[in-house]
Amino acid sequence: MPIRMLRKLIYSIFCIFLLESLQSQADWQQIHVDVVYLASEDLEGRGTGKNGEKLAAAYIAKRFSDIGLAPKGNNGWYQSFAFSSNPHEKNLKDINGTNVIGFLDRKAKTTIVIGAHYDHLGHGDTGSRAPNDHSVHNGADDNASGVSSMLWLAEQLSKIKKLKSNIIFVAFSGEEYGLHGSKAFTENPTVPLSSISAMLNMDMVGRLNPERTILISGVGTAKEWNQILDQVKPSNLQYNRSESGIGPSDHTSFYLKNIPVLHFFTGQHQDYHKPSDDSPIVNYSGILDISKLIRDVVVQVSDRRTLAFQKTKDENKEQSSSFKVTLGVMPDYVYTGKGMRIDAVLDDRPAMKSGMQNGDIILKVGEMEIKDIYDYMKALGKYSKGEKTDVIILRKDKEMNMSVEF
Numbered sequence: 001m002p003i004r005m006l007r008k009l010i011y012s013i014f015c016i017f018l019l020e021s022l023q024s025q026a027d028w029q030q031i032h033v034d035v036v037y038l039a040s041e042d043l044e045g046r047g048t049g050k051n052g053e054k055l056a057a058a059y060i061a062k063r064f065s066d067i068g069l070a071p072k073g074n075n076g077w078y079q080s081f082a083f084s085s086n087p088h089e090k091n092l093k094d095i096n097g098t099n100v101i102g103f104l105d106r107k108a109k110t111t112i113v114i115g116a117h118y119d120h121l122g123h124g125d126t127g128s129r130a131p132n133d134h135s136v137h138n139g140a141d142d143n144a145s146g147v148s149s150m151l152w153l154a155e156q157l158s159k160i161k162k163l164k165s166n167i168i169f170v171a172f173s174g175e176e177y178g179l180h181g182s183k184a185f186t187e188n189p190t191v192p193l194s195s196i197s198a199m200l201n202m203d204m205v206g207r208l209n210p211e212r213t214i215l216i217s218g219v220g221t222a223k224e225w226n227q228i229l230d231q232v233k234p235s236n237l238q239y240n241r242s243e244s245g246i247g248p249s250d251h252t253s254f255y256l257k258n259i260p261v262l263h264f265f266t267g268q269h270q271d272y273h274k275p276s277d278d279s280p281i282v283n284y285s286g287i288l289d290i291s292k293l294i295r296d297v298v299v300q301v302s303d304r305r306t307l308a309f310q311k312t313k314d315e316n317k318e319q320s321s322s323f324k325v326t327l328g329v330m331p332d333y334v335y336t337g338k339g340m341r342i343d344a345v346l347d348d349r350p351a352m353k354s355g356m357q358n359g360d361i362i363l364k365v366g367e368m369e370i371k372d373i374y375d376y377m378k379a380l381g382k383y384s385k386g387e388k389t390d391v392i393i394l395r396k397d398k399e400m401n402m403s404v405e406f
Contacts, residue, residue, distance in 0.1 A: 030155075031148045031291075032284050034063070035206070038118065038144035039279045045137040047122025048174045049096045056118050060100045060147065060171045067154050069102030072168060072190045077101060081184035085126070085177060097173035099181045101190060104158055104167040110305050111166040111191050112298055113199040113259075114153055115182065115250055116146030117175030121273060127176055129273040129346075140279040142272065145206025147171055149264075149291045156295050165197060165302040172250050175203075182250035186257050193257055198222070198301050200294060201251035201263045208266045208286025213238040213334040214293075215265045221245040222260035222307035232296035236289060240334050243312045260307045262297070264290060267334040270344035270358060325383050325406035327351040327391075331373050339363045339394065340376040354402040356393060363399065364392035 037043075037059060044052035061077035073079040079101055082094040097119070120139030121127055128137060138144075154169050168191055174180030186193065208214065219225040220243025229239060245255030251263045266286065271277040301307065328349020335341040339361040345352045362370050365379035366389040383389065383406050391402045 027152060028284050028288050031152055031287050032279075034148035034151055035140055035144045035282055035284070035287075036279045038147060039138040039140035039277075041136050041138070045122040045124075046118060046120040046139060047125060048119045048177060048180075050122055052122070053119055053173065054098070057098050057100050057171070057173070060118060060151070061102075063151050064100070064102035064154065064169065067102070067151070068158050069104055069154060069169065072101040072103035073099065074188070074190060079185065079188070079190065081174070081180065081188075083174060083177065083180045095174070095177065097181055097184070099173055099185055100171040101185075102154065102169045103191075104154070104163075104169070106163045106166050108163070108165045108305075109195065110164075110197040111168050111195045112301055113168050113170060113196055113254065114150055114202075114294075114298070115170040115172055115199060116150040116202045117143050117172040117181060117250055118147045119173045119176055119181070120144075121176055124275070127273055130275060133275055135275045137273065137275050138278045140282050141204050141206040141266075141269070141277050143175070143203050144279070145204060145282060145287055146202035149202045149205055149287055149294065152288070152291045153295055153298070156291075157298060160299070163299070163302045164305055166191070166195075167298070175250055179250055179253050182253035186253045193259070196254070196259050197304075197306050198260045198262070199251055199254035200297065201249055201261065202290075202294070203249040203263060203265060204268070204272075205264055205266050205290050206282040206284075206287055207269055208283045208290065209332075209334060211238060211334075211336070212236060212286070212289075213240050213336060214290055215240045215242065215267060215334045217242040217247050217263040217265065218245045218251060218255065218261040218312075219243055220312040221255055221262075221310055223310055224304065224307050225260065225262065228297055228300045228304075232293060232300060234289065234293055237293060238336065240336050245312045258309050260309050264294060265333070266290070267332055268330045268343050270330075272330070272344070325350075325380055325385055325387075327356075327380070327404065327406075329356065331376070333373070335361075337361070338372075339370050340373050350404045350406055354391065354404045356391075356402060357395065359395070361394040362391060363394055365389060366391075 079099040121137040172181030251261040332341040332343040
């Protein structure tokens with residue numbers, strides 16, 4: 001090859017690389033802008049029905065409009081609903097929530113739902129893990145991260161003219177009180193439920209770990225999910241898959257209507273439901289990589305048009321009903337090694353009192369070896385309150401024996 005042609009080839013490759021790098025940087029920056037605004041002090045934690053959540057709803061609606069989506073609520077961009085924070089208390093005022101809904105119309109017979117809840121805890125009025133701290137609970141990971149991913153997907157998918165499905169984007173309100181926004185949508189859908197081929201939910205996708213592992217729940221709800229995920233798997237992400245279609249997020253409402261679902265989640269952490277869940281510690285490049293994966297999943301589902309729905313076992317119910325005690329730790333749900341890694345140790349619980357720390361890996365509880373989180377759940381089922389046992393943990397390559405009283 002002549003030197004001049006070789007130089008032109010090298011220059012062309014460099015230009016392509018530069019353009020891709022600049023586009024990736026622009027995508028990252030927009031995700032950053034979305035998270036920083038939604039998690040800002042001005043929005044006061046986006047408590048359901050509060051002024052901060054209304055500001056967030058208006059922001060999302062404007063972003064939908066700027067992207068070129070069509071409004072698909074029952075009142076323009078919005079779908080309003082009301083619920084009681086405690087149905088057993090007759091004198092409480094209802095809480096008013098608002099879903100924000102945009103539609104990408106491809107004149108297709110089927111529609112894919114892409115959703116993320118945008119509400120959070122306000123000043124820690126409900127569900128806070130720092131109940132005595134009434135400062136703003138910013139909710140950067142939970143769930144400004146999921147909303148930023150949804151907005152990125154709306155922008156990218158709107159550029160794909162040959163999509164064979166419509167896409168409806170729903171920012172759900174009322175999730176923190178019990179999935180009220182997604183329940184309101186599935187009970188009063190703004191597109192026929194029978195036309196919905198799948199629902200993809202992003203809830204807490206802002207803390208991709210160093211192993212770059214993402215938990216994907218719902219893979220058992222359609223027989224095609226595992227094949228699709230294998231086809232689009234990027235080299236820079238690892239999967240931890242769960243079959244169950246039921247979990248503590250909005251995909252559950254769709255699964256209960258016999259719709260195939262996937263939930264994307266980077267795991268819990270010590271800032272979960274605390275004021276410290278703030279924008280400076282979000283992994284923005286991780287959100288972008290996960291969003292690219294979800295985009296490719298959507299294209300695959302669109303090409304297939306329909307998926308074969310399957311019922312799954314409720315793994316969460318099986319786990320929670322099998323034991324009477326707790327160590328007081330938050331498991332690392334995306335950890336795939338041997339044992340059960342601790343994401344966070346809760347205050348004044350057996351694990352903390354015994355000396356366990358964040359990042360410890362539980363290898364044995366009593367006589368039972370722990371290979372994964374399911375073994376851990378089974379082990380706890382053998383104990384009652386007041387009983388004692390030894391727990392073997394791995395800390396920085398050193399095994400340690402902890403004495404625990406439940």
